[in-house]
Amino acid sequence: QQKVQQSPESLIVPEGGMASLNCTSSDRNVDYFWWYRQHSGKSPKMLMSIFSNGEKEEGRFTVHLNKASLHTSLHIRDSQPSDSALYLCAALIYTGNYKYVFGAGTRLKVIA
Amino acid sequence: DMKVTQMPRYLIKRMGENVLLECGQDMSHETMYWYRQDPGLGLQLIYISYDVDSNSEGDIPKGYRVSRKKREHFSLILDSAKTNQTSVYFCASRTGGRYAEQFFGPGTRLTVL
Numbered sequence: 001q002q003k004v005q006q007s008p009e010s011l012i013v014p015e016g017g018m019a020s021l022n023c024t025s026s027d028r029n030v031d032y033f034w035w036y037r038q039h040s041g042k043s044p045k046m047l048m049s050i051f052s053n054g055e056k057e058e059g060r061f062t063v064h065l066n067k068a069s070l071h072t073s074l075h076i077r078d079s080q081p082s083d084s085a086l087y088l089c090a091a092l093i094y095t096g097n098y099k100y101v102f103g104a105g106t107r108l109k110v111i112a
Numbered sequence: 113d114m115k116v117t118q119m120p121r122y123l124i125k126r127m128g129e130n131v132l133l134e135c136g137q138d139m140s141h142e143t144m145y146w147y148r149q150d151p152g153l154g155l156q157l158i159y160i161s162y163d164v165d166s167n168s169e170g171d172i173p174k175g176y177r178v179s180r181k182k183r184e185h186f187s188l189i190l191d192s193a194k195t196n197q198t199s200v201y202f203c204a205s206r207t208g209g210r211y212a213e214q215f216f217g218p219g220t221r222l223t224v225l
Contacts, residue, residue, distance in 0.1 A: 004154075006154075031210070034214070042218075043202060043216040043217060043218050043219050044155070044202070044216050045216070046213050046214070049211070049213075051211060088154060088155065090155075094210075097143075097160070097162060097168070098143070098206075098208075098210075099157065099160060099170070100145070100155075100157065100214065101157070101171075102147075102154040102155040102156075103154050104152055104153055104154040105154050
């Protein structure tokens with residue numbers, strides 16, 4: 001069973017709309033989370049990271065983290081067709097060394 | 113410009129053949145990773161290398177081995193490839209710091225017939 005669960009599996013939003021993606025880990029050794037974006041046929045690129053409880057905003061992207069529940073969410077406002085991609089959540093787990101555990105991803109499609 | 117390279121980008125092999133995937137980075141990163149990506153499964157960790165000759169199994173190491181003789185170079189070897197090893201393989205690297213970013217290579221699409 002995957003230790004990092006992402007929901008929904010897929011999401012369609014209209015251009016200009018809000019996309020909300022969720023990620024939860026079942027591993028209590030999680031140190032913090034990363035969000036990656038992967039366009040079709042490309043490699044994952046780091047989008048945002050969040051290290052402490054609360055909210056972090058960068059342009060149209062906002063990330064929330066609740067460490068107690070090991071839950072993070074990514075919100076994209078004013079979604080654009082270029083935001084269409086696979087969004088991967090990664091938990092950084094520290095057990096003496098650092099290891100990333102990835103969720104299966106949320107596939108976002110923004111339609112004009 | 114920080115960069116992770118992978119060779120080859122595409123590879124077709126027959127079942128039972130040996131496969132060598134190569135990864136390089138020009139950032140002197142200590143830690144390097146090999147992942148595979150299959151539809152619906154995200155990225156699965158195969159091996160981690162913490163530095164030269166310091167390698168550790170990831171979550172799915174069976175059927176794979178690695179070699180790291182230079183800090184900038186990390187190889188993934190499949191001895192006698194199987195059809196279920198058909199996948200896209202990504203290499204990544206990062207420094208050792210707690211908040212360091214992980215950088216990915218462009219990937220190798222491997223097909224085992």
